Amino acid sequence: MLFDLPDHATLYQALLDRDPGYDGQAYVCVASTGIFCRLTCPARKPKPENCTFFGTVGECIEAGYRPCKRCYPLEPMALADPAIATLLAALDERPEHRWRESDVVRLGFDASTVRRSFRRQFGMTFLEMARQRRLRDGFETLAAGGAVIEGQLDAGFESASAFRAAFLRLIGKAPGSLSRDPLLFADWVPTPLGDMVAVSCRSQLHLLEFFDRKALRSEMIRLDAFAKGRLGIGQTAPSEQIKRELQAFFDGCSATFQIPLALHGTAFTKQVWEALRQIPPGQTRSYSQIAVGIGRPTATRAVARANGANQIALVIPCHRVIGADGSLTGYGGGLWRKQKLLEIERHYLGSELKGATRVSG
Structure with missing residues (x-):
């Protein structure tokens, strides 16, 4: 359960102390890097406001974080199941690859057994893990100002049309149509209940939705029309504020949302x-x-x-x-x-x- 863990201050001190008592019991997700680690990780310690703590690696992955390559938080699961170890190593080697079940079979594993193993350990299949990683990589490349072709390659899409279609399904607008001078900015927001998209101008939040909400695409299209086609990707002060406030909410620290809102309705x-x-x-x-x-x-x-x-x-x-x-x-x-x-x-x-x-x- 989310609140069975000690409070944020206790866990952050354990992170600073590299306390081995929490190994396998708690993990830290670092918003500034998109990485999750064991509390014993030797890497430089993040600021407390950038940390979210979870009790399982599955929660970290569902929230959109990638495993650290210094402390290997997935190693215990990998050691317990050779198929998991092999597939995680293959994903690290080829994160841009468009993985299919035929690839799993080609590596010598039964596809249905692998599906069950990954769901049991992580709450998602191997293919779902790979797809989430690819799409987030592409989104982050565009948000950082990268070209569409860079986003396409980082997301592992061999063709521009396939990347365009995936992006269109995601936010209702193809990457090549994103404004270079936006009025509204879409940003990726990881949470314990799944990834969300935040749309904001430079002073207010206009939208906050889970990526798998059916109405998201139509909502994004309406916001693009409201902005007269000037919808783009990037981070703003409101998008950073809502990330902090959501983190506090899920950490059990605060239910206060002070983010300024732009309300579109009668x-x-x-x-x-x-x-x-x-x-x-x-x-x-x-x-x-x-x-x-x-x-x-x-x-x-x-x-x-x-x-x-x-x-x-x-x-x-x-x-x-x-x-x-x-x-x-x-x-x-x-x-x-x-x-x-x-x-x-x-x-x-x-x-x-x-x-x-x-x-x-």
Whole structure:
């Protein structure tokens, strides 16, 4: 469980001390490098604000981090299963390769056995691990100002058309169409519940969504139209701020989101979103309760539509809305994430952080 680990300060001190007592029990993910390590890693120690701690390597990989090449955090899993050791070594040697099951078979392994082994150890298949690594490498190359061809090569796509199609599915815009003088910037945000994309201008956050949300592509297209085609990739002060605030949230340190928001919606929709921000972490409301709370008791369906139109996940906590019978209802990020977020927020229930999700905008 996420909060079974000691607090951030304790784990950071263990990292500084290279405490072997946490070996295999805790790992550090470093936002500034995209790498995760054992706490005994001999590498130079990162700043505490750049560190997120997890209890398993699977959580680190799902959050989008790559294993350190100095302390080899995947080594125990590799030693326990020769197939894992061989495939991880092959991935390190050819991170740009477009891996297929036929490659796994060619290396002498049964594809279904490998799928089960990787899912058991990491919560994802080998092919999913390889694909995530390739796409993130390509995205980061473009975000750092690299050319499209560099992003294509770093992502391991042999053809420009294949890279273009993958990128188009990801953010709704082909890499060659990205603005060189953006008004809005897309940035990659790793979290324990999966990678997210943040879209911001230089002063406000416009979107925060999980990459696998079905509505993401259409939301990105609308934002591109709002920016008159000036959507690009890069980091901004708001995107860096939301990374810090999400890290604090998942670390169990703070449920406060102070990131300035740009809200794209009607007056009624914004009223509903404001009501969502009033729900304290650890608590839930039904659509009908929200409708009554905003003085529109007959507008339950309209409230549900406004809730579903939210494109700033977690900060505007639409996951705190449940059915009138107490059941979980639809959530664009997936019901499993909704359940997990509600479990995480029980940590804040009854604390001094009640109501702390209110943000400026």
